[in-house]
Amino acid sequence: MPQLRRSDWYDIARDMNWNLRYVSHEQAFPPEIVGPMGDTEPATWWKWDEPYKLSYREYVYNQVDKDAGVAAVGAAIARSNLFDQLDEGWKGAIKAHFGAVTVSEGQSTLAESRMGRFGLAAAWRNMALYGALDEMRHVQIQLKVAHSLLEKDPQFDWAHKAYHTGNWAIIAAMSHNDELFLGSDVISTAIQLTFTFETGFTNLQFIGMAADAMELGDVEFGALISSIQTDEARHAQQGEPTLKLLLETGQKDLAQRLIDVSFWRAWHLFATLTGPSLDYWTPLEHRAMSFKEFMEEWIIRQFMDQLEDLGLEKPWYWDQFLDELDWYHHSEHAGIWYFRNTVWWNPDAGVSDSEREWLEAKYPGWTEKFGTLWDTIGESVRADKVDATFGKTLPILCNTCHLPVFKIPGTTSDCEPRQSVHEERTYTFCSEPCQWIFDQSPQRYVGTKTLIDRLTMGDIQPPTIEGILEYMGITPDIAGDDAAKYRWATERQPQLAAGAAA
Amino acid sequence: MSNAETTRSARKAPKTWSQLSAAGVRRKPSEYEVVTHNLIYHMDKSPTPFELAASAPLNAWYLRYREGSTFRVDDWNGFRDPHRLTYHSYVSQQNQREIHLDAIVDRFEAGGDRPPLSADWVAVLERVYLTSRYSSHVLQMAAMYLAQLSPSSYVANCAEFQAGDEMRRIQRSAYRAKSLSLQFGEQLADTQATRRIWEDDEAWQPLRKVLEELLIAYDLGEAFAALNLVVKPLHDAFFINVLGVVAQAEDDEELALMLDDFRLDSDRNNDWSKALVAYAVSQRPENRDVLAGWVEKWRPQTEAAIEAASAMLADRWPADRGDMGELVAETYEALLSDCGLLPTQAV
Structure with a gap:
């Protein structure tokens, strides 16, 4: 081994800053x-x-090693029939993950590369280069796994296809990604992507889902996303030094605003993706913690401690966030299930008697707020009226988060959508923070359209159900349906079940 | 399940991504294609690349410099890296190469076969090789720019790996700086001192000017042509090929061996540049003149800059190796010729 340690020469390799003279x-x-x-x-x-x-030499050495670990697990799984034995609800969770997350990581590659060019210090640019390579790894190893599952299930095509469609969930994810990093300047990206998103929220999806995956025996998915998380933990550290410099240079208000905007955007997206994955789509016996418990551990405790250590404050809408923690993702879950034929996975209703007991224990008051809704749906199923359990009218979508405004009466005191007018157009929002995000910087958002705006403004032709499904990329072979084939309903009163699951 | 159903489901099982089938790839796609194909979904996305106002700065930037570039083809996803590199194959091969470099360092640190370096050669190393950390870092930045503006993931990944290669050689140079400083004086590891050479040494200034201007070549076509068809090939022809010959003549075998290894990276990057030119011209013949125009714009000042930098090695150049400038010119002309971009190759 070479005699000098990394610390002997590292500063020489990163102090590559100079004063521009010719431009x-x-x-x-x-x-x-x-x-x-x-x-x-x-x-x-x-x-x-x-x-x-980290040196380049260490980087390639470590990464080869990590890839070998993931590949070894994948090879072992390929020889087994493990995937076939997985619960259908869980398969839905991993398909939702692959579709929403995989190609999005490829966009992080671009955002990291932009920091690798425009970052204001050579040390930052170097870290961003590792970040760009890491993100390329994440898109590639996830595509490889999803591709290997295609022959078992065509819904895995969406690991690759999703971002080429106008699917409502993907428009929401794009809008989030574009706000936080893909369409952002590099200082904002360092705060929003590497601090809020990677230091805070990705822990939910990557550690939360990995814990459940290991618990239920999906070793491949667990190994895959755990390995990804080790990279994230490293390159996420671009956020803190950038944040410190913003504070040192008297820009605390700006830093706080970036946190406030990105925290809310990430909250809604993760609540919609990770919330149902952990609380409804993971088989009950394998749930490591509830979504709320993960939020409390990783966001409310750890991430907020970090934020406060740096001298920043909780976002101004903190009370609303805590309020939503008890109902928002349950509403989104019900909405996704109701519009299940517009998504590329089979969402599990996850409301059998034992699951309801768990939900009530984890979210006291759940039965009162959501039980009736699912009772009604269950009755329709048992009455052989499954058709009536599909959404027929289009939901309102928020002009900031692009997520459905599924506010179920009785779940929140704040049920009325909010509206603002900019350049003679009315924009609708699901919540005060989403309205605030738009209104504090309208020039950044004016003219953007939700899926419903695209329909009403003539972008989607023909403006029919078929036209919308085509725009969303949904084909009959992948359109989602209940993961459990409605057993959660039929088995409650089996005497009425005949034909309900057809 | 009946036989008919078995047959139907067997036929329906997709072989690969629908996007890859739709692109007309009929054979079984390679792993490289499975993990690289068409990931930059926002290229030519209507009405804007990103879900933000059309006037939002990043939308405006991409519409102007990427979608608006005169360097364009209908389908960027038809391009293939001739080395078919994936993340895994890149880090695996570079890990092997780093082991090789460690072995070189080990050999010279063991000390047995290292002839003593002369102080005046060390002064040359300081002025040329150690200071090239700065020029290489600009090349790294420019490659990162190209990566994030790329119209296709097949192109972006090549640029990412190229940036990684630049970082690789910079870190080896930093190691050597520290190592030399222990024997020949602390200023060799003093970044302020090296920065002063980069910022003030007259022989460096024309190249520094070209490199600083390279940073603001924002149009996709110009960014690619200026970096990969002019500045980097000429830079590497001097800082790898010429410096390698001189290092050999000075008995600095450690540096000569290192540079031999970096040449493999440089050659690989030339390979994808050539392939991208060939692809772009095959898809849209006008691209030849687009690229030739950028080459014509950047070439004279870059060649002049390399000639100015050559002064730093002029009195070290071994007489029996012909003309130093010829080596740079021949190396570079060979690249342009392979690209079909020599003025005499105009159609």
Whole structure:
């Protein structure tokens, strides 16, 4: 082994900053791409200091090793029939994950590369380069696994196809990603992607889902996303030094606003994806913790501690967030199930008697708020009226988060959608924070359209159910249906079940 | 299940991504294609790449510099990296190459067969090789720019790996700087001192000017052509090929062996550049003139800059190796010729 340690030479390899002479700083680091530097001199940013040091040599060595671990698990699984034995609800959760997450990681590659070019310190640019390579790894290893499952189930095609469609869930994910990183300047990206999203929220999906996966025996998925999380934990550390510099240069208000915007956007997206995955689609006996418990551990405790240690505050809408923690993802879950033929996985209703007991224990008051809804649906199923349990009218979609405004009466005191007018167009929002996000920076959002806007404004032709399904990329072979073939309903009163599951 | 049903379900099981089938790939796709195909879904997306206002800065930037570039083809996803690199194959092969470099370092650190370096050669190393960390870092930045503006993931990944290759050689140079400093003086590991050479040494300034200007070549076609068809090939022809010959002549075998290894990266990057030119021209013949135009814009000043930098090695160049400038010119002309971009190849 070479005699010098990394620490002997590392600073020489990262202090590559210099004073531009032949082009101006504004030309080489345009404010619209770099973001809000305030009144700082460029050299102020040279002290950007990553907490985690790594050499290229160590990087390739470690990553080869990690890939070998994931590949070994995959090879063992391929020889077994493990996948076939997995619960259908869980399969729905991993298909939802692959569709929403995989190609999105490829977009993080681009956002990291943008920081690798426009980051204001060479040390930052170097860390972003590892981040870009990491994200390329994540898209590739997940595509590889999903592709291997295609022959078992065509819904896995959506691991690759989803972002090429106008599916409502994907428009919501795109809008979130574009806000936080893909359509953002690099300073905002460092805060929103690597701090809020990766230091905070991805723990939910990657640690939460990995815990459940291991518990129920989906070793391949568990190994896959655990391995991804080890990379995330490293490159997520670009957020903290950037945040520290924003604070040091007197831009606390800006930093707080970036946190407030991105936290709310991430909350709604993760509540819609991870919330039902953990609380409804994972088989009851294998649930490690409830979604709310994960939120309390990873977001309310750990992430907020970190935020406060840095001198920032809880977002201004904290009370509303805590209120939503008890109902929002349950509503989204009901909405997804109701419109299950518009998604690429089979959502599990997850409301058998024993599951309801668990939900009531984890979310006291669940039965009162949501039980009646599912009772009614169950009765329709048992009365052989499954058709009546599919959404027929289109839901209102929020112009900020693009997620359905499924507010079930009695679940929240705040049931009325909110509206703002910009440039003579009315925009609708699901909540005060979503309205605030739009209104505090309307020039960033005006003209954007939800799926429903696209329908009413003539972008979707023909404006029929068939036209919308085609726009959303939904074909009959992948359109979702109840994961349990309605057994949760029919088995409650089996004497009425005849024909209900047909 | 009846036989008819078995047959139907067997026929229905998709062989690969619907996007890859739709692209007309009829054979079984390679793993490279399965994990690389068509991931940049927002290229040419209507009405804007990103779900933000059309005037939002990043939408405006991509519409102007990516979608709006004169370097365009109908289907960027038909391009293939000739090395078919995936993340896994890249880190695996680079890990092997890093082991090789460690072995070189080990051999010279063991000390037995290292002839003593002269102080004046170390001064040359400081001025040329150690300072090239800065020029290589600009190349790294420019490759990252190209990656994030790429119209296809097949192109973006090549640019990502290229950026990684630049970081690789920078870190080996940093190691050598520290190592030399222990024997020949602390200033060799002093980044302020090296930065002063980069910022003030007259021989470096024309190249520094080209590199700083490269950073603001924002149009997709210009970014690719300026970086991969002009500045990097000429930079590497000097800082790998010429420096390698001189290192050999100075008995600095450690550096010569390192540079031999970096040449493999540089050659691989030339390979994808050539393939991208060939693909773009095959899809839309006008691309030849588009690229030739950018090459014509960047070539004279870059060649002049390399000539100015050559002064730093002029008195070290072994007389029996012909003309130093010829080596750079021949190496570069060979690339342009392979790309069909020499002025004499105009159709």
